[in-house]
Amino acid sequence: MNADPLAHVRDLFDLDDDVVYLDGNSLGAPPRHVAERVRDVIRHQWGGRLIRSWSEGWWETPERVGDRVGRLVGAAPGQVVVADSTSVNLFKALMAAVRGTDRSEIVVDAGTFPTDGYIARSVAELTGLELRAVDPERLDVSPATAVVLLNHVDYRTGRLLDMAALTAQAHAAGAKVVWDLCHSAGVLPIELDRLGVDLAVGCTYKFLNGGPGSPAFIYVPTHAQADFHQPLTGWTGHEAPFAMTPGYVPDPGVSRARVGTPDIISMLALDAALDVWDGVDLKDVRAKGLALTAHFRSLVEGLPGVEVITPDSPWRGHQVSLRHPDAAVLMERLVERGVIGDHRPPDVLRFGFAPLYNTFEEAERAAAALAALL
Numbered sequence: 104m105n106a107d108p109l110a111h112v113r114d115l116f117d118l119d120d121d122v123v124y125l126d127g128n129s130l131g132a133p134p135r136h137v138a139e140r141v142r143d144v145i146r147h148q149w150g151g152r153l154i155r156s157w158s159e160g161w162w163e164t165p166e167r168v169g170d171r172v173g174r175l176v177g178a179a180p181g182q183v184v185v186a187d188s189t190s191v192n193l194f195k196a197l198m199a200a201v202r203g204t205d206r207s208e209i210v211v212d213a214g215t216f217p218t219d220g221y222i223a224r225s226v227a228e229l230t231g232l233e234l235r236a237v238d239p240e241r242l243d244v245s246p247a248t249a250v251v252l253l254n255h256v257d258y259r260t261g262r263l264l265d266m267a268a269l270t271a272q273a274h275a276a277g278a279k280v281v282w283d284l285c286h287s288a289g290v291l292p293i294e295l296d297r298l299g300v301d302l303a304v305g306c307t308y309k310f311l312n313g314g315p316g317s318p319a320f321i322y323v324p325t326h327a328q329a330d331f332h333q334p335l336t337g338w339t340g341h342e343a344p345f346a347m348t349p350g351y352v353p354d355p356g357v358s359r360a361r362v363g364t365p366d367i368i369s370m371l372a373l374d375a376a377l378d379v380w381d382g383v384d385l386k387d388v389r390a391k392g393l394a395l396t397a398h399f400r401s402l403v404e405g406l407p408g409v410e411v412i413t414p415d416s417p418w419r420g421h422q423v424s425l426r427h428p429d430a431a432v433l434m435e436r437l438v439e440r441g442v443i444g445d446h447r448p449p450d451v452l453r454f455g456f457a458p459l460y461n462t463f464e465e466a467e468r469a470a471a472a473l474a475a476l477l
């Protein structure tokens with residue numbers, strides 16, 4: 104194996120070497136310095152500076168941290184804000200995408216993460232549009248389609264969709280696309296600007312290590328901002344929030360995607376966590392993620408009763424999903440043995456590999472533990 108250019112990054116994380124943590128696709132591990140930074144925020148910014156901190160940087164945190172996330176997803180500054188949860192951002196994005204349309208349907212990835220499907224259903228009901236679930240690998244977009252909602256990486260199988268081809272296909276039919284990047288942000292180089300993506304959302308607590316429930320992000324490209332009329336017209340998306348006027352006038356830029364007061368402590372924990380990406384090349388992350396998952400796959404493929412459901416091709420994220428009838432019990436036993444992945448019902452075992460901190464030796468330890476159980 105070639106030298107790992109990311110080997111030193113693991114030292115930046117607070118990890119127990121006795122545990123093999125393969126669930127960074129659900130909750131990323133904490134970078135070591137985050138605890139101290141949060142302590143500083145609480146003691147010196149909230150304490151100390153008190154309310155003055157709002158005008159000493161807090162107010163602009165959603166846009167400032169948004170730009171940092173933007174760098175990781177191929178968005179130039181001024182197009183990403185960090186705010187709310189992915190679910191809420193999906194609602195904003197879909198409602199804005201279908202507003203004023205004369206088309207009649209929303210298309211959603213049939214295997215989507217549940218929240219995406221539920222939110223799309225609400226948007227369809229609120230707007231009177233039809234909701235059609237499709238297999239994204241056989242996407243059919245028609246002149247009736249207003250918007251297509253796709254998960255870049257499938258949370259269950261790890262399959263990666265071709266963002267370039269599917270975005271182009273939707274656009275050719277005059278439809279918009281909203282991409283959910285929860286399982287791809289921090290996994291591979293993404294080119295939102297270059298591909299002309301209409302809107303994208305994603306979470307920051309998986310591969311971006313922002314911490315449990317850390318705020319999500321939403322991408323609204325500059326050219327689409329004037330037409331982005333989202334339904335949650337809270338005061339912080341107003342062009343002049345402190346004018347306190349009765350009428351809502353959206354901010355002219357990406358700040359119109361904001362709703363209410365930002366959750367500063369969580370957002371600054373994410374800000375600190377993003378420091379580990381400084382100097383990291385996403386191409387290295389991708390190469391190591393593919394190598395780690397290939398290595399693990401090669402070790403578990405022949406195990407009794409195991410079916411690998413993650414694509415063998417590079418069209419996959421950084422997880423290996425296995426089907427086994429006793430998946431739930433197996434994962435419980437693995438966790439007892441210090442190998443932490445997760446189980447998705449009914450029969451899927453997921454092992455997520457975070458190239459910033461997972462090692463090839465950990466892949467071997469996890470595979471050996473599974474083999475011993477089987």
Ligand SMILES: Cc1ncc(COP(=O)(O)O)c(C=O)c1O
Nearest residue numbers: 188189190216218258283285306
């Ligand atoms: C693809 C996808 N979308 C959305 C979510 C969750 O959204 P929220 O952060 O609003 O709970 C997840 C969580 O795992 C996810 O995998």
